[in-house]
Amino acid sequence: MGMPQKIESFSIVLLVLCNAKLYGLCNGVIDEMICMRFSVKAILCSILRLNCEFDGVDYKGIVLELLIDAFRKKGMLDEAVYVFLDVKDVDFYPNLLCCNFLLKDLLKCNRMDLFWKVYEGMVDRKMDIDIYTYNTVISAHCKVGNVDESKNMLSKMGEKGCFPNVVTYNVVIKGLCFSGAVDEALELKKSMTEKGLVADSYTYSTLIDGFCKMKRPGEARDLLEEMSSVGMEPDIFAYTALMDGFMKVADIEEAFRIKDMMVSKEIKLNHVTYNTIISGLCKVGKMEEARKLIPEMITRGIYPETRTYNFIIEGYCRENDFDKACELIEEMKSRNLALSVHSFGVIINNLCRFGDHERAKLVLEKMISGGIKPNVVIYTSLINSYVRECKFEEASQLLGSMWQKGTVPDVFCYSSLLIGLCKSKRMEEAESLLIEMRSRGLTPNAYTYGAFITGYGETGKMQLAEKFFKEMIDVGITPNIVTYTSLINGFCKDENITQAFSTFRYMLDNRFIPDTQLYSILIHGLSKNGKLNEAMEVLSDLCHKGFVPDVYTYTSLISGFSKQGNMEKAFLTYEEMRRKGIVPTIVTYNTLIDGLCKSGEIEKAKELFDEISEKGLAPTAVTYAAIIDGYCKAGNLAESFRLLEEMQSRGVIPDSFVYNSLVNGFCKEGNTEKALSLFDEMVRMGLVTVHTFNNLIDTFCKLGKLSEAITMVKDMVDMDIMPNHITITILINYHCKEGMMKQADELFLEMLKRDLVTSNVTYTSLLHGYDKIGDRFKMFALFEDMLEKGIEPDEVACGVMMETYFKEGDTKRAFELWSEYVIKNVNFSSAGAQSGGDRPSKVIEILNNMGMQGFMPSLAMCRTLACVLEKAGHTDMLADVLEIMSKFGWIPKAMGLSDLISDNKVDVQTI
CATH class of the missing domain: 1.25.40 (Serine Threonine Protein Phosphatase 5, Tetratricopeptide repeat)
Incomplete structure (x- = not known):
């Protein structure tokens, strides 16, 4: 019971x-x-x-x-x-x-x-509670870093009828010194006198040690002198602390003076004293002086310990003198000193730091043969060393050998290799290693998850990156700012700005403060994807939160505006950047020069180009490529060649882009002789690309020189450069114009067989060709094939097909095509250039044909067409279009042009 x-x-x-x-x-x-x-x-x-x-x-x-x-x-x-x-x-x-x-x-x-x-x-x-309780509780507050509470208890003890003693003050003084508040500790020592208490040697020694740890040995020396003046004899602890303080500020002479003072006062030096001196000497690189102290120690009957030798070994390793470090290992053996893991670990770690992992491995083997078992830290250093040089097989073998030798790898050991594999984008190997790691009972940590998130982000596999991120959250591991930055950067590179912002908001909700780098990544992603308004809003938020945008941030915005052709805003951003004292880099200049050249502002681009050298920067291959291409497109080939020569004289090697720009420039001029001369030079330099051949093939086709074009194609194949979809489209276009549809069709079938991209241009060329020979059946089949493949016809293709449907008498399909594609995507200003400038008159003709055949478009369609014409700048056509619409009863006769347009102010891009 x-x-x-x-x-x-x-x-x-x-x-x-x-x-x-x-x-x-x-x-x-x-x-x-x-x-x-x-x-x-x-x-x-x-x-x-x-x-x-x-x-x-x-x-x-x-x-x-x-x-x-x-x-x-x-x-x-x-x-x-x-x-x-x-x-x-x-x-x-x-x-x-x-x-x-x-x-x-x-x-x-x-x-x-x-x-x-x-x-x-x-x-x-x-x-x-009594004084002993107070002293213990005050010590506890100091131990956990709560010095304010310890001071509070000290001040209120008297109210409880328990008055502090010297021990109480010493406890608080030690806590203040430990927290770095040495001035406050000194004031507290002075207040002891007011309470009728006398500081003891422990009080002084604690303060001396505190000031020395804060690298204020001069004030510590004053305290030592004060200590002597009040009749207290400083002990070895006080002297050693002071010596260490002067060593910390590299005042070797004063440290040795204190050592001599100790000897003169017959204070027996011990291991701690000598270790302090030796450690200080080694830290400032005075290795021979440190080593000479070993015989002196022995003379005084103080035999060096393992710790003493470890200080000197560390010093030699810092100096990259591994031979002497290894000599000391042998000397330790001869003195029967126990070789520690630390002794070997210091050498191995520093050899790894200097990239000498082979020698580090030899030291490891020597360590094992000497009966000393390496720890995980040593193996991790070696694995990191192999990983830094991308020697993953060696790192993996070393990891495997740990199990055989009885050292169990931890999560940091595995993560070192995983991080390296992920950085090198060897994700399959990393996944296999993760499976092995988990099978060993090890749980991934923040670094492990971060490695996979970064790796998959860099390889564009954002679904997998997101999977690891979610798993990380689910297991209770809090992502750090680096992890968030990697994930957001991955989404930006993947052009998934929505998800990038979603992750950014999630980060803010979890009280993480983004840094300048993260803001810059968002701004870069938005700018790259053409979302400049949103990018400017993020910039405003960045500045509002007190962060300073860097040159990378501003250059991203400048690049975005330049790519949109908005050079005015690009330069406003550039000027704002300079007003804030942010110095543009060569990348900033390259971005502006490229934007100006593409906008046709070549003279302004040249002014900026000339400014580069004045700012102490040197033009790069990218700079020259941009401006040479600009001059080529402007038809100033003489200046392009001058810049090419300047580029070469400065030791900047031109790449294929530069030569292709020049080849293209001469091709446009019809100067095939000069273009071929440059081509031969490119062949010698190994710079020929498919783009080079395409320029020349296109030129020969336009000049009607088919045999030369075919020769070029053969040369391509001989040089192991495979014709791409552009090459074959150029040839198809030529054959179509010449009415050689059989050959054009064969080329088209070759494209399909090789899974090459068939573009709008390819289909439009074929449609024009079959239209010329009147093969409407082929045209309908091609057009349907084009639509099935998801290729949206442009206004030229739509125009050809609308005319064909009218000729076939299929007015309904012609109108459907007009409503589906022409109104949705028409750009009459460019269409005119592509079809001889008669495209607007074609619209009038089509509308007349539709009306005469009795077709009745809705009022909404009529309004939309009117808005499209107005947006495209064809106000001169609007009156004629309105007349046709009214004539055929598509709109009320009383409806004027302003009524028709104002009632339908829509964004045609959203139709």
């Missing part, structure tokens, strides 16, 4: 002994109960229950104090705290000494969670 009899027996004996005040024997019984592995709960329940039945005398207080003390002495702090907290409802008030000892041990063992529970329990029980 109830508790096991055995526990009750122990509990009865315990209470009997307590009654007899045989507390020593009580401790023995408690020890036995603990050794019997009774749970603390069982022991406690047994004692409390039996205490109630024991002759009406309450011994539980004494027994429970003994129980707390027994658990505490055995290091069973959880059990000791359990006893203290669990009996708070049974009128138990342990004595202050018991509580103070428990608090002290909890603090010593860094069990801060239990510490605060016990202290709160003491406060709840309204226990009168």
Whole structure:
């Protein structure tokens, strides 16, 4: 029944002994109960229950104090705290000494969670705490970095009738020094005098150490002198701290002066003193001086320890002198010093840092043969070294060997290799390694997930990147700013701006503050996708939040405006950038020059080009390519050639783009001789591309020189440059114009066989060709094929087909085509240029034909056509169109032009 009899027996004996005040024997019984592995709960329940039945005398207080003390002495702090907290409802008030000892041990063992529970329990029980309790609690506040609370307790102790002593002040002074508030600590030391307290050697030594750690050894030296002036003899701790302070500021001479002072005062130097000097010398590269101290140590009877040698080994490694570092390993062996993992790890890590992973591997083998087991950190350094040089096979082999040699790789070890594989876009290998890692029971961390998100983002596989991001969130790992930046950058590169913004908003909702880099990536993505208004809004938000846009941010905007041909806004952005003191780079200039050239503003582009050298920048191959192409398109080939010569004289090597621009320029002039001369030069330089051949083939076709064009095609194949869809489309267009439809059809079939892209131009050429020979059946079949492939016909193709449908008498289909494509996409200003300028008159002709055949378009269609014509700038046609519409009854006779247009102010791009 109830508790096991055995526990009750122990509990009865315990209470009997307590009654007899045989507390020593009580401790023995408690020890036995603990050794019997009774749970603390069982022991406690047994004692409390039996205490109630024991002759009406309450011994539980004494027994429970003994129980707390027994658990505490055995290091069973959880059990000791359990006893203290669990009996708070049974009128138990342990004595202050018991509580103070428990608090002290909890603090010593860094069990801060239990510490605060016990202290709160003491406060709840309204226990009168003493100076020892205050000192312990103040120490706890300092330990967790809560120095303000420790100062608060110090100032309010007197109100509780407990006045601080020197130990209390020393605890707070140490806490302030540890947090870097050395000036405040010094003021507190001065206030001790007002309280009638005298600072002791510990006070001074703590302050000296604090000032030295803050690299203020001069003030620390003043404290040492003050210490001596008040009759205190500084100890080795104070001198060593001061010496270390001067070493930290590289004042070697003063550090040695203090060492000499110690010797003159007959203060015996120890390992700590010498290690401080040696470490300081090694950090400033004075390796020989550091090494000379070893014999001096031995002369003084202080034998160097492993730590001493490790400082010198680290120093030699920093100096890239690995031979001497390895010599020290042998010297350590000869002195029978225990070689540590750290000794070898320092050498291996630094060899890896300098890229000498082969030698690092030899040191690793030497380490293993010497019976020292490498740790995960050493292996990770080696793996990182291989990964940096993209030697993934070697890194993978090393990872595998860890298991064989008994060192279990951790998640950081695997992540090092995973990050490298993902950076190199070897995603399949990375996925396989991730599976292996998980099979070993390792859980991916933020770096692992970040690597995959970045890797898949760089390879354009955003679905997989997003999958890893969602998984990361689901397992409770918070993405950092780098992860968010990688994901958003990936979406921007994938032109998925909607998802990029969605991720950005999610990041803001989770209280992450974007940095300039992330804002710049968003601005770049928006600008690249032509969303300049949104990009400017993001720029405004960036500035509003106090971030400063960088040159990359502004260059992205300039590039976006330039690509849209809006050079006015591009230059306004450029000027704003310069007003803010942001210096444009050569990329900024290249962007502006390219935009100006494409807009036909070649002279302004040349002015900007000349400005580059004045700004201390050098034109790059991209700069020359842009301006040479601009002059070629403007027909100024002489200036293009001059720039080519200048480019070569500056050591900037022209690429195929530059030569193709020149070839294209001469082709447009019809100067095939010069174009072929450049072509031969390109062949010698290995710069010929499919674009080069296409320029020449197109020129020969336009000049009616088919045999030369065919020769060019053969040359292409001989040079292993396969004709592309543009090459074959050029040839198809030529054959169609010449009425050679059989050959054109064969070329078209070759395109289909090779899965080459068939474009609007390809189909339009064929449609024109079959129209010439009157093969309407072929035209209808081609047009349907074009639509099935999702190729939207332009106004030229639509015009040809509308005329064909009219000729065939299919007015309904002609009108459907007009409503589906012409109104939706027509651009009469460009159409005129493409079809001899008679396209507007064709519209009038088509409308007349439709009316005469009795076709009745809706009023909405008529309004839309009127708006399209107005938008295209053909106001001269509107009166004629209105007359036709009124004549055939498509619109009310009373409706004027203004009524027709104003009632339908729509954006034709949305139709």
